[in-house]
Amino acid sequence: MxxxxxxxxxxxxxxxxxxxxxxxxxxxxxxxxxxxxxxxxxxxxxxxxxxxxxxxxxxxxxxxxxxxxxxxxxxxxxxxxxxxxxxxxxxxxxxxxxxxxxxxxxxxxxxxxxxxxxxxxxxxxxxxxxxxxxxxxxxxxxxCRRRDILGKALGDSSNSLLNFLCKLDKFSYELTDLERLRLLVAGKAWVGLRHMGRLNWQVLKLFLKQDDWLDYSGVRRLLHVPQGAVALERFNQWKRVAGDIQRIAAVLQLQPLTERLKQVRDHAQLRRLHDTLTARLNRQRALEIEGRFQKPFPLAPLPGDQVIQPITNVSDLLDEGTAMHHCVASYIDLIFEGKSFIYKVLAPERATLQIVRLPDGKLRVGQLKLACNAETSQETVNQVSNWFNTVYKPSQTSNNQPFY
Known part of the structure; x- marks a missing residue:
């Protein structure tokens, strides 16, 4: 001051x-x-x-x-x-x-x-x-004894809480720290963390804003990451993949996998679960889907070239999902409704591209992903950008929107 x-x-x-x-x-x-x-x-x-x-x-x-x-x-x-x-x-x-x-x-x-x-x-x-x-x-x-001080301040005078607080690193002693600490103790969320080693308090504060995410073993492991920004990025990746898993499970008419996801220990194990379900979706529904949709996809709105090629039928879409280890097959209904269009990108990296038609008819790039939903390089982004801005003519919509 x-x-x-x-x-x-x-x-x-x-x-x-x-x-x-x-x-x-x-x-x-x-x-x-x-x-x-x-x-x-x-x-x-x-x-x-x-x-x-x-x-x-x-x-x-x-x-x-x-x-x-x-x-x-x-x-x-x-x-x-x-x-x-x-x-x-x-x-x-x-x-x-x-x-x-x-x-x-x-x-x-x-x-x-x-x-x-x-x-x-x-x-x-x-x-x-x-x-x-x-x-x-x-x-x-x-x-007073230390645990009695905790009892007066936080309403819990247990030795377990005292030991837990001694393991918190990067505590900043701000007003938000006091608010989050009270929330942590009142909700008993710390009990599930008390057997872990040193914990990054700045990361833990971020997770306390999220609903029940500390119940997930793989998320709790992020509390050891020293950089808060890195932990938050990995957490967002975890949420994204976990959301895809739940969506695929719903398409497969499985029970929600929440309890199973809570037991997943790291991102590699989460990715294996995602890939297993994706492969099951592609295998189990191939005949069903092909029998249900015995016609080609609506004409792709943008022409392909030697590097970026539209996927024009159900069989090729299922093959793309299998080859790239992702759940692109779950977009079939959106493709037949003319709301999404899927393209194969062959270079400079092998990727899958989604083009989205907005309610006003404009086209926008949706997702651009490598195998296993990994992020592409800037070189691939530039390749798609150049293609999109070349083939997407202003006359195709009332208000052309460039890539990104």
């Missing part, structure tokens, strides 16, 4: 930092003062009766890089420089409740040991105190 000098002042005699945020907040509670370290960092706000203690009146991190780069004479920087270096270093990682944690350290310096060895438990100390905590309240709390 950076506050202009016009909004704060440091009293030379008492060492109190006063913040006048009434113009920003628009109410009297915006006048706040903080006592110096030797007075236990007591936070008070002004109300109609005078100064009253309110530990929640100011919840902005004081120990930040931004504060340290303020001009030397800035009251906030001078106030923070009056704090012991060890206390500032201890409180620095905590983005919310930082001032309350500093107050705890000023009352009981031994709490630093908890901050070092069980930082999440230390962080939760602030959630166990009211808005007018006394020195006795703080000392009584810091002398």
């Amino acid at each position: 950076i506050i202009g000098q016009e909004f704060c002042s440091l009293h030379q005699g008492t060492g109190m930092l006063t913040l006048d945020l009434r113009d920003l907040y628009g109410f009297e509670g915006g006048l706040v003062r903080i006592a110096p370290w030797h007075d236990r960092l007591l936070v008070e706000r002004m109300d109609k009766h005078g100064w009253v203690q309110d530990d929640t009146a100011l919840d902005y991190p004081l120990i930040t890089e931004a504060t340290e780069t303020l001009p030397k004479g800035h009251p906030m920087r001078r106030f923070c420089e009056g704090l012991p270096a060890w206390a500032s270093d201890t409180a620095r990682p905590f983005r919310i409740n930082q001032l309350r944690l500093l107050r705890i350290l000023s009352v009981d310096p031994k709490a630093q040991e908890l901050a070092v060895n069980a930082p999440i438990v230390f962080w939760l100390l602030a959630e166990c105190l009211g808005d007018q905590a006394s020195t006795e309240d703080i000392l009584g709390l810091t002398r």
Whole structure:
């Protein structure tokens, strides 16, 4: 937090930092003062009766890089420089409740040991105190066992939860962390994770937004991925393939495979299940489909060439699905309805291309996939782009849309 000098002042005699945020907040509670370290960092706000203690009146991190780069004479920087270096270093990682944690350290310096060895438990100390905590309240709390602190803050004082929290990496101590942690504990989702090793909290937070995905063994394994963006990409791939599996199962008139999917341990096993069902779809329904659709597909709207060739009948579509290990056969109804058209791409990579006709008649590229629904190279995308923009003439629709 950076506050202009016009909004704060440091009293030379008492060492109190006063913040006048009434113009920003628009109410009297915006006048706040903080006592110096030797007075236990007591936070008070002004109300109609005078100064009253309110530990929640100011919840902005004081120990930040931004504060340290303020001009030397800035009251906030001078106030923070009056704090012991060890206390500032201890409180620095905590983005919310930082001032309350500093107050705890000023009352009981031994709490630093908890901050070092069980930082999440230390962080939760602030959630166990009211808005007018006394020195006795703080000392009584810091002398509690760690699991009893968890019981006060999260409603669960089990050793299992304590051990689980100690395995969380990349915890950022933001407000969203507190919200997600409460959700995790209240929903008991952590119980299924307690026997796993170190867990990336930033990835776990992403999964907590999704419905029941932590019930899936293969998804839980992604909690070990160190990069959150990589884990999210793999998770989206997992959802996509799992969705295809459920759709193929429905076409085959099988029961939903949700419970089986929960037991799949990794993406390779998921892909094998997908390919097995796809092959079964192609084998089991080949005769049925060919007997049902004893006619060619509607004429493809775009002519092919030596590299990109339209698939014109059911038999060739089934062969494409078998050769490429995907479920393109499930698009038969859309093809006969004139809503989708399938093409073989022979170079620079072997791929399958979907052209989609929109309700207004415009044509757009749908999916472009390698075998097993893998992504194509940019060279293949460019090849298809050039073909599409060449053969798709503006006169074919009222408003031509170029590829991508």
